[in-house]
Amino acid sequence: MISKMPKWIGDWLEGSFGPRLTVLDTDYITPAIKNIRFQGDISKMDFLIGSASVIRVSDTEYRNYTPTYYDIKKGVFEIIFHIHGNGIGSKYIDSLKVGDELYISSPRGRKEYDPNVKQYFIFGDETSLGLACSFLPVLKQNGHQFQFYFELDEGNKNAPQLLGLENYTVFPKNGSFRNEKWISDLPLFNTDEWNTAKFILAGNVKSVQTFRKVLKNSTTGKILAQGYWLEGKKGL
Numbered sequence: 001m002i003s004k005m006p007k008w009i010g011d012w013l014e015g016s017f018g019p020r021l022t023v024l025d026t027d028y029i030t031p032a033i034k035n036i037r038f039q040g041d042i043s044k045m046d047f048l049i050g051s052a053s054v055i056r057v058s059d060t061e062y063r064n065y066t067p068t069y070y071d072i073k074k075g076v077f078e079i080i081f082h083i084h085g086n087g088i089g090s091k092y093i094d095s096l097k098v099g100d101e102l103y104i105s106s107p108r109g110r111k112e113y114d115p116n117v118k119q120y121f122i123f124g125d126e127t128s129l130g131l132a133c134s135f136l137p138v139l140k141q142n143g144h145q146f147q148f149y150f151e152l153d154e155g156n157k158n159a160p161q162l163l164g165l166e167n168y169t170v171f172p173k174n175g176s177f178r179n180e181k182w183i184s185d186l187p188l189f190n191t192d193e194w195n196t197a198k199f200i201l202a203g204n205v206k207s208v209q210t211f212r213k214v215l216k217n218s219t220t221g222k223i224l225a226q227g228y229w230l231e232g233k234k235g236l
């Protein structure tokens with residue numbers, strides 16, 4: 001995915017394809033998790049569950065974020081941001097306030113939700129809370145069995161509860177999800193119950209890769225894995 005382009009191309013694309021969105025409301029769920037509600041003409045946007053929009057975070061830099069709640073009629077949608085403080089995107093998002101305007105692309109990505117799958121297991125970190133929130137209503141409405149696992153910094157451990165998520169387990173972000181043996185001892189693998197679930201893995205690239213490896217060796221379920229960020233790498 002493109003994370004950088006010359007300013008003049010960005011300006012031209014934005015001018016041609018807009019739309020610019022306005023910040024309608026901001027809310028810090030924790031000091032490091034910010035929910036923003038945007039407003040604008042979103043009538044042509046396609047909010048597929050699990051898809052991501054590109055936000056222009058400087059003249060030349062672009063970053064991916066996952067829309068959660070949306071209402072086409074009212075022209076509003078929300079995104080949950082991890083304010084980690086290490087990058088230009090995080091700092092830009094932290095600075096956004098009511099009335100600011102910015103470029104957000106139409107969401108795009110693969111189809112992650114399949115109504116015919118009975119069980120869903122979703123793993124991630126702060127960057128994946130939005131993914132979980134976009135899945136929750138449809139998982140409940142269509143009677144799926146589901147489970148969320150999150151690895152979170154201490155200060156964010158209450159975020160799933162504050163966001164109204166259900167059926168979740170929070171783990172400290174201490175490197176455990178980089179340990180194959182530790183992952184294979186998780187309760188998830190003590191029973192055959194989740195053997196044919198759909199596994200959606202997001203968040204830190206190393207955690208995603210390790211979890212995926214264990215799942216490949218121990219389940220027959222379908223695995224969708226997409227790392228959202230990697231230590232030392234800009235604009236994944």
Ligand SMILES: Cc1cc2nc3c(=O)[nH]c(=O)nc-3n(C[C@H](O)[C@H](O)[C@H](O)COP(=O)(O)OP(=O)(O)OC[C@H]3O[C@@H](n4cnc5c(N)ncnc54)[C@H](O)[C@@H]3O)c2cc1C
Pocket residue numbers: 051052063064065066067079080081082083084086087088089090091126127128130131226227228229230231232233234235236
């Ligand atoms: C499909 C997709 C959907 C995504 N959805 C969301 C979303 O809904 N909400 C969200 O917050 N993020 C989401 N992300 C992740 C987000 O795009 C990255 O975290 C991105 O790197 C942030 O850009 P930045 O400019 O802040 O940091 P960058 O300039 O990209 O990176 C600078 C430094 O910060 C570090 N860094 C980047 N992200 C984190 C992090 N989360 N925690 C700690 N250090 C970090 C990098 O490793 C690097 O060392 C998504 C990513 C993808 C690919």
